[in-house]
Amino acid sequence: MSLAESFHEVRLPARLAFGSTAGVERRTEIATLGSGFERRSTPWAFARRRYLIGAGVRSLDDMAELVAFFEARRGPLYGFRFRDPLDFRSCAPSRSVAATDQALGVGDGARTQFGLVKAYGDVARPIAKPVAGSVRVAVDGVELAASAFSLEATTGEVTLATTPAPGAAVTAGFAFDTPVRFESDRLDVTLEGFAAGRLVAVPLIEVRL
Incomplete structure (x- = not known):
């Protein structure tokens, strides 16, 4: 499956991302020399974004919509568009x-x-x-x-x-938008009332295209 085939041109609905947490990840390789000096390098030309969503989702209807979105992407199999709350x-x-x-x-x-x-x-x-x-x-x-x-x-x-x-x-x-995918194959929901629940934080990770 090519990169184009593994990406769906659809955006996660904004309300399903309320309360999300955003972060930027770099990969730095650090070698400490015998003299105590360090040699630092990175194999990454660009940083990678990570997100946690779902903290603001409480209604069962919204949870059902997120589950449907997760299913439509086959979990982490297909990437999708996400509006970074801090950088868009x-x-x-x-x-x-x-x-x-x-x-x-x-x-x-x-x-x-x-x-x-x-x-x-x-x-x-x-x-x-x-x-x-x-x-x-x-x-x-x-x-x-x-x-x-x-x-x-x-x-x-x-x-x-x-x-x-x-x-x-x-x-x-x-x-x-930032191209992302679900990081996990699993999505967990806790029922807290007849019309409300709690969603365990759902991690997203930026994908290279």
């Missing part, structure tokens, strides 16, 4: 998306395709799951009309209708 825009969560939020590249007189990215300092994270209709693009600070570019919403690839001039800065703003 090209700008700060409190700001509005602008076409100049993120640098995508510079024109060379021939290139028309640019992948969406979000910068965290000097780390440029590829954005593969933008929200359709949210993407805004600018060339040298001038925002383009929606008809002047096309977006592949399943990969985050933007194609400009007109080739940018050499040296022209291409930027974009967007909302995006």
Whole structure:
């Protein structure tokens, strides 16, 4: 099964994620030398996001919906879209998306395709799951009309209708989802009343695409 086949282009309903916990994971390999100095390296170019959801789910109807979503994904078998409660825009969560939020590249007189990215300092994270209709693009600070570019919403690839001039800065703003999967093959629910229950925290983990 290819990566595309193992991913469902569906988003987890936001209300099922109320009360979620978000975290960022890095993998660092540390070797302590005989002199006491350390040598640190990482096999990961990018961090990996982890989430715990379900803490805010109390009604049996919502629990049933989450169970149905879990079943439809065959547990961890298929990935899906998730809106990170802390990191879902090209700008700060409190700001509005602008076409100049993120640098995508510079024109060379021939290139028309640019992948969406979000910068965290000097780390440029590829954005593969933008929200359709949210993407805004600018060339040298001038925002383009929606008809002047096309977006592949399943990969985050933007194609400009007109080739940018050499040296022209291409930027974009967007909302995006994080591709994740259920981390466990198991989902547990405790019945606490006739119409209420408690869901054991459900872990999600970001997947590479």
